[in-house]
Amino acid sequence: MYDVDETGPERIIEVYDQKTNMHGVAVIDNTARGPGKGGIRMVPDLTTAEVRGLARAMTWKNAMADIPFGGAKSGIKADPRAMTPQQKEAVVRAFARKISEVLPKHYIAGPDMNMTEREMAYIADELQDGRVTTGKPSQMGGLPHELGSTGYGVALCTKVAVEFKGESLEGKTVAIEGYGNVGTFAHKFLEEWGAKVVAVSDSKGTILSESSLEYEALLKTKMEQRTVTAHEGEKKEAAALFELPVDILIPGARPDVIHAGNVANVKAKYVAEAANLPAKYEIEKALMDKGVVVLPDFVANAGGVISSYCETMGWSPDTMFKVVTEKISANTKIMMERAQQDNDTRKSAMSVARERVEEAMAFRGWKQ
Numbered sequence: 001m002y003d004v005d006e007t008g009p010e011r012i013i014e015v016y017d018q019k020t021n022m023h024g025v026a027v028i029d030n031t032a033r034g035p036g037k038g039g040i041r042m043v044p045d046l047t048t049a050e051v052r053g054l055a056r057a058m059t060w061k062n063a064m065a066d067i068p069f070g071g072a073k074s075g076i077k078a079d080p081r082a083m084t085p086q087q088k089e090a091v092v093r094a095f096a097r098k099i100s101e102v103l104p105k106h107y108i109a110g111p112d113m114n115m116t117e118r119e120m121a122y123i124a125d126e127l128q129d130g131r132v133t134t135g136k137p138s139q140m141g142g143l144p145h146e147l148g149s150t151g152y153g154v155a156l157c158t159k160v161a162v163e164f165k166g167e168s169l170e171g172k173t174v175a176i177e178g179y180g181n182v183g184t185f186a187h188k189f190l191e192e193w194g195a196k197v198v199a200v201s202d203s204k205g206t207i208l209s210e211s212s213l214e215y216e217a218l219l220k221t222k223m224e225q226r227t228v229t230a231h232e233g234e235k236k237e238a239a240a241l242f243e244l245p246v247d248i249l250i251p252g253a254r255p256d257v258i259h260a261g262n263v264a265n266v267k268a269k270y271v272a273e274a275a276n277l278p279a280k281y282e283i284e285k286a287l288m289d290k291g292v293v294v295l296p297d298f299v300a301n302a303g304g305v306i307s308s309y310c311e312t313m314g315w316s317p318d319t320m321f322k323v324v325t326e327k328i329s330a331n332t333k334i335m336m337e338r339a340q341q342d343n344d345t346r347k348s349a350m351s352v353a354r355e356r357v358e359e360a361m362a363f364r365g366w367k368q
Contacts, residue, residue, distance in 0.1 A: 002048075002052070006361075006367060007029065007030050007056070007059060007357065008028075008029040008030040008055075008056070008059065008071075009027050009028060009029040009030070009052060009055060009056070010028050010029065010030060010031060010036075010106075011026075011027070011028040011102065011106065012025070012026075012027050012028075012048065012052070013025065013026045013027075013028075013099055013102065014048065015095065015098035015099060016098075017091075017094040017095075017097075017098060019090075019094070020087075020090045020091050020094045021091075022076060022078070022091045022094040022095055022098070023076070023077045023078075024046075024074065024075060024076040024077065024095045024098070024099075025046070025048050025051050025074060025075055025077075026051075026072065026073075026074035026099045026102065026107060027048070027051045027052050027054075027055040027072060027073055027074065028055065028070070028071075028072045028102065028106050028107050029052075029055035029056050029058065029059045029070065029071040029072055029073075030059045030070045030071050030357060030361075031070035031072075031106060032070060032357055032360035032361040032364055032366060033062065033063060033068055033069060033070050033356065033357060033360045034062075034067075034068035034069045034070055035069060035070060035072075035104060035105060035106055035107060035108050036055070036058070036059075036069070036070040036071055036072025036106060036107045036108070037058060037062055037067075037069035037070065037071070037072060037107075037108050037110065037134075037305060037308060037309075038054065038055055038058040038071060038072040038073035038074070038107075038109075038110065038112075039073065039074075039109065039110040039111055039112025039113075039115065039135075040074045040075060040076065040095070040109050040110070040111070040112055040115050040119070040123075041073075041074075041075045041076075041112035041113035041114065041115060042075065042076045042078055042080050042088075042091075042092075042113065042114040042115055043075065043077070043078075043079075043113055043114065044077065044078060044079035045077075046075045046076070046077040050075070051073050051074060051075050052073075054073040055071050055072050055073040056071060057071070057073075057276075057298065058070075058071035058072060058073055058305075059071025059353075059357060060298055060350060060353040060354070060357075061298035061302060061305060061353075062305060063352075063353040063354075063356040063357045064298055064299055064302065064331055064349055064352055064353040064356075065302040065305055065306050065309075065327055065331065066327055066330070066331060066356070067305065067306055067309040067327070068309070069108070069305070069308075069309060072106075072107045072108075073112075074095075074099065074107070074109060075112075076091060076092070076095050078091055080114045088119075089119075089122055092115075092119045092122045092123060092126075093122055093123070093126040095123075096122070096123040096126040096127055096132070097126060097127075100127055103123075103127060103129070103132040104129065104131040104132045108131070108132065108133065108134060108308075108312065109123060109132060109133045109134075110133060110134045110135045110305075110308050111135040111145065116135075117135055117136055117137045117142060117144045117145075117146075118137070120133040120134070120135045120136045120137075120142070121133075121136055121137055121140055121142075124136055124140060131312065134307075134308035134311040134312060135308065135311070136311070141311075141314065142311055143307050143308075143310060143311040143315075143317060143320055145181055145304055145307070146181060147307070147317055147320070148181065148184075148185035148188070149303040149304055149306065149307035149320065149321070149324055150181065150182045150185070150274070150301050150303045150304035150307075151181065151182045151183065151184060151185025151186040151187075151188070151189070151274070151303070152185055152186075152189055152303055152321065152324060153300065153301060153302055153303020153304070153306070153324055153328045154182060154185075154186045154250065154252070154272055154274040154300050154301055154303070155185070155186045155188075155189035155190045155193070156189070156303075156324070156325060156328045156329065156332075157272060157295050157299060157300040157328050157332045158186075158190065158248060158250075158270060158272045158295060158300070159190075159193055160328070160329050160332040160333060160336075161270060161272075161293055161295055161332055161336055162248075162270065164332070164333060164336040165293065165336075168194070169190065169193045169194050169195045170193075170194035170195075171194065171195070171196060172194075172195045172196065172247040172248055173195070173196050173197075173198045173245075173246040173247045173248070174187075174190055174195050174196065174197045174198065174199075174246060174247065174248040174249075174250065175197075175198065175199040175200070175201075175241050175242075175244050175246045175248070175249050175250065175268070176197060176199070176200045176201070176250045176252055176274075177200075177201050177238075177241055177242070177249075177250065177251045177252050177253050177254075177257060177275070177278075178201070178202065178251075178252035178253030178254075178274070178275065179200050179201075179202050179218075179222050179228050180252075180253075182252050182274050182275075182301070183200065183250070183252045183253075183274065184215075184219055184222075186250055186252065186272075186274060187200070187213075187215050187218070187219075188215045190248075191212075191214070191215045195248065196211075196212040197212060197213050197215070198210065198211075198212055198213065198244075198246060199213070199241055199244050199246065200213055200218060200228045200241075201228070201238045201241040201253075202222070202227055202228050202229070202238070202253075203227075203238065204227040204228075204229045204238070205227075205229040205235055205236060205237055205238050206228075206229070206235070206236040206237065206238055206240050206241045207228045207229050207231045207233045207234070207235060207236075208233050208234040208235075208236055208244070209232075209233040209234070213231065213233065217231070218231055239257075239262070242257060242258055242262055242265075242266060243262060243265040243266065243267065244267065244268075245267045246267065246268050247268060247269050247270065248268055248269070248270045248271075248272060249266065249268035249270070249271045249272070250271075250272045250273075250274050251271070251273060251274065251275050251278035251279070252274035252275050252278075253275050254275060254278070255275065255276065255277040255278060256277065256278065256279065256280065257275075257278050257279070258271070258278055258279040258283055258287070259279070259280075259283060260283065263279075263283050263286050263287060264286075266287060266292065268292065269291075269292060269293065270292070270293045270295065271284075271287060271292055271293070271294045271295065272295040272300050273294070273295060273296055273297040273300050273301065274297075274300060274301050275297065275301070276297050276301070277297060278297065279294075281346060284296070284346055285344070288342075288343045288344055288345070289343075291343065293343070293345065294345050294346065295332070295345065296335075296345055296346040296349055298349065298353075299328075299331060299332060299335055299345075299349050302327070302328065302331070303324045303328060306320075306323060306324045306327050306328070307320050307324060309323075310323050310324075331349075331352070334352055335348050335349045335352065336348075338351065338352065
């Protein structure tokens, strides 16, 4: 048996397929606000405990995003680098068949680590039901993450927080870790709104410009040279990005990049968490205690899951961006208002998410 609490999890489904050697797990944590929503990842070291933790995180993230989804997550234990495309497709389709009883009534899947719009298409095709996944190709009525909803949400959350503090984005300096889908779109919108992105890192290192790194030019370099470090500017180690004297720091790639070894050297006034878990709570608390405004991951990077909700409603990209704008703006303001006394934005956001889940559970008669 697994440990449970009053929130969940409601279902843990471990599956195995003899033909493809597929071994996977789906965890539906809480469906009080709607079907569980969370991505499918494919990694060789997957554990049920990891998926359970991620499913609970999705319960809070979807509640804080104020969309009618509960929390869930799933995964396939496999190394995609050791597979042919045909083998990967067979494994994904087998997983879809094995958990079909909960799709989409109790769980709606989406892309996560090593899973893309292609795999979402396989699942929808296998079950002959477009409602079972989001992040599908646009040709199948999907709103793929390539539209930039997550990066847009990160930029907007930052803008709202800065303005809540009575400041303006105009002229604010920004450093961004990671220059994939999220980092590039965060750069694009922050630049459009007057901020100056002066440093960007990827796996090869950091590129720094005292004036600014223009979005179109840097994206061109990244696409052609496969690294931002090929761009004109001062080159530094990737880890140096977190200690730069900038106004806004956006950790957008790996977990635990701000840690006990560098937290004292973080000079940014705002830290917008585009990545999941870029710092543990005690590290965030150390930043907040010295006046840094931390925009927690499950608030800042919620644009993607809001986009997923819009896809289930059949809305257009334009409508999706309007909904992301409304939700991210409103929820960031609520968080900032509640955090005025102690600057603990994660605690304030969690209190909002918990209240929303508990209210839905009470309405359903699940708790007194």
